[in-house]
Amino acid sequence: MNAPLPHRDSTRLAIIGLGYVGLPLAVAFGRQRPTLGFDINPARVSELQRHEDQTLEVTPDQLRAAAGLAFTADPERLSDCNVFIVTVPTPIDAYKRPDLTPLESASRTAGRALKRGDVVVYESTVYPGATEEVCVPILERESGLVFNRDFHVGYSPERINPGDREHRLETITKVTSGSSPAAADFVDALYKSIITAGTHQASSIRVAEGAKVIENIQRDVNIALVNELALLFDRLGMDTQEVLAAAGTKWNFLPFRPGLVGGHCIGVDPYYLTHKAQQVGFHTDVILAGRRTNDGMGPHVARRVVRLIQQREAHPAHCRVLVLGLAFKENCPDLRNTRVVDVVEELRAYGADVDVHDPWVDADQAMHEYGLRLVDAPEAGDYDAIILAVAHDRFVSLGASGLRRWGREGATLFDVKGVLPRADVDGRL
Numbered sequence: 001m002n003a004p005l006p007h008r009d010s011t012r013l014a015i016i017g018l019g020y021v022g023l024p025l026a027v028a029f030g031r032q033r034p035t036l037g038f039d040i041n042p043a044r045v046s047e048l049q050r051h052e053d054q055t056l057e058v059t060p061d062q063l064r065a066a067a068g069l070a071f072t073a074d075p076e077r078l079s080d081c082n083v084f085i086v087t088v089p090t091p092i093d094a095y096k097r098p099d100l101t102p103l104e105s106a107s108r109t110a111g112r113a114l115k116r117g118d119v120v121v122y123e124s125t126v127y128p129g130a131t132e133e134v135c136v137p138i139l140e141r142e143s144g145l146v147f148n149r150d151f152h153v154g155y156s157p158e159r160i161n162p163g164d165r166e167h168r169l170e171t172i173t174k175v176t177s178g179s180s181p182a183a184a185d186f187v188d189a190l191y192k193s194i195i196t197a198g199t200h201q202a203s204s205i206r207v208a209e210g211a212k213v214i215e216n217i218q219r220d221v222n223i224a225l226v227n228e229l230a231l232l233f234d235r236l237g238m239d240t241q242e243v244l245a246a247a248g249t250k251w252n253f254l255p256f257r258p259g260l261v262g263g264h265c266i267g268v269d270p271y272y273l274t275h276k277a278q279q280v281g282f283h284t285d286v287i288l289a290g291r292r293t294n295d296g297m298g299p300h301v302a303r304r305v306v307r308l309i310q311q312r313e314a315h316p317a318h319c320r321v322l323v324l325g326l327a328f329k330e331n332c333p334d335l336r337n338t339r340v341v342d343v344v345e346e347l348r349a350y351g352a353d354v355d356v357h358d359p360w361v362d363a364d365q366a367m368h369e370y371g372l373r374l375v376d377a378p379e380a381g382d383y384d385a386i387i388l389a390v391a392h393d394r395f396v397s398l399g400a401s402g403l404r405r406w407g408r409e410g411a412t413l414f415d416v417k418g419v420l421p422r423a424d425v426d427g428r429l
């Protein structure tokens with residue numbers, strides 16, 4: 001007989017991986033039921049036990065208010081739980097192939113704690129099939145239990161947007177799925193208890209996996225189109241933003257903007273699907289073309305700034321450039337896969353002396369991840385060019401004249417994000 005699913009009132013949750021996705025989820029569940037947050041990083045666990053969150057997604061008050069929530073780095077404590085939600089990273093390796101090491105390791109951890117009737121739900125972004133082809137065999141091996149008879153599995157992708165105060169976990173419709181109709185209903189009810197926006201129950205785990213990965217691919221490809229247009233309009237001596245503003249007056253013109261595409265989602269997830277496509281001998285031309293275009297935007301920004309410097313009859317090798325912003329997006333400290341580093345690298349290849357300033361970002365992390373020493377307080381009047389790379393509010397609120405204070409007389413101001421008036425800057429994407 002199939003093992004019965006946990007009863008709603010006897011659900012003891014564990015969240016495995018307490019990052020941008022896992023922590024808000026742990027807090028939401030911890031407000032209403034016993035929830036154990038587990039992470040392999042003891043420093044992360046200690047900081048959360050002190051009610052501090054360095055990702056800034058959750059406030060100390062919200063952490064305190066989650067009365068049912070406890071944190072641990074000890075996997076032994078997971079055996080008290082009966083529902084495990086896995087929210088560990090799914091990065092790519094140096095060859096842009098899915099690196100499933102964290103997911104496999106978290107599955108081993110969950111597998112060792114698994115008992116008859118338990119449920120494991122995956123939230124990490126993967127390709128269709130990964131949960132059942134990669135994770136389930138590990139769960140079976142570690143637990144000695146049989147899938148869909150002794151234990152159940154679900155998949156519910158996360159859609160949060162770090163730094164976004166409007167679209168929060170609770171206010172975004174959640175896609176849910178399960179390995180059997182009963183498991184799907186269980187997973188759906190579990191999330192309905194915290195998601196005020198409601199849920200969408202997908203017909204299978206693979207459908208839910210596919211839905212998540214294509215959400216990000218759709219954005220990536222659309223941004224790539226606009227980036228390609230930006231490269232072309234630059235050659236034609238036209239301002240891309242002006243063209244987009246004009247085209248945007250049509251009701252069905254999509255409002256994508258050119259820019260650097262960084263972060264651990266949009267620039268990474270497409271490779272999960274293209275990997276799966278390769279496995280079945282399918283060539284994903286459009287998706288990979290989009291990736292290529294987007295990955296070329298950092299060097300393009302640097303070359304445009306160099307051109308502007310040369311037009312002033314200066315030589316980039318004798319110039320000091322200030323890059324404002326290193327995080328992969330505005331108003332958040334997340335550095336993962338930031339493509340601002342491509343701008344810096346290309347400028348340095350021209351011999352420019354480049355400083356990077358980002359008050360949101362942890363300086364040690366910038367050094368550790370990218371070997372970049374952040375400048376805490378750039379000197380006023382010191383730079384030949386200033387690049388607004390990330391539109392943090394505190395940069396944008398200075399306006400062009402405030403930003404120009406860091407520059408020498410006649411310094412170049414380049415606006416990667418197109419947030420300043422055209423007339424106040426020397427160039428923009």
Ligand SMILES: NC(=O)c1ccc[n+]([C@@H]2O[C@H](COP(=O)([O-])OP(=O)(O)OC[C@H]3O[C@@H](n4cnc5c(N)ncnc54)[C@H](O)[C@@H]3O)[C@@H](O)[C@H]2O)c1
Nearest residue numbers: 017018019020021039040041088090102105106124125158
């Ligand atoms: N951050 C986002 O905006 C976002 C949005 C939607 C989906 N996702 C997806 O969610 C997943 C998690 O992303 P994230 O941004 O929260 O990652 P993250 O890097 O912020 O956090 C992951 C946490 O997992 C921990 N961890 C790693 N391996 C572990 C293991 N074996 N056992 C326990 N803990 C482990 C790490 O120490 C870290 O604290 C990824 O698949 C990502 O693509 C992220």
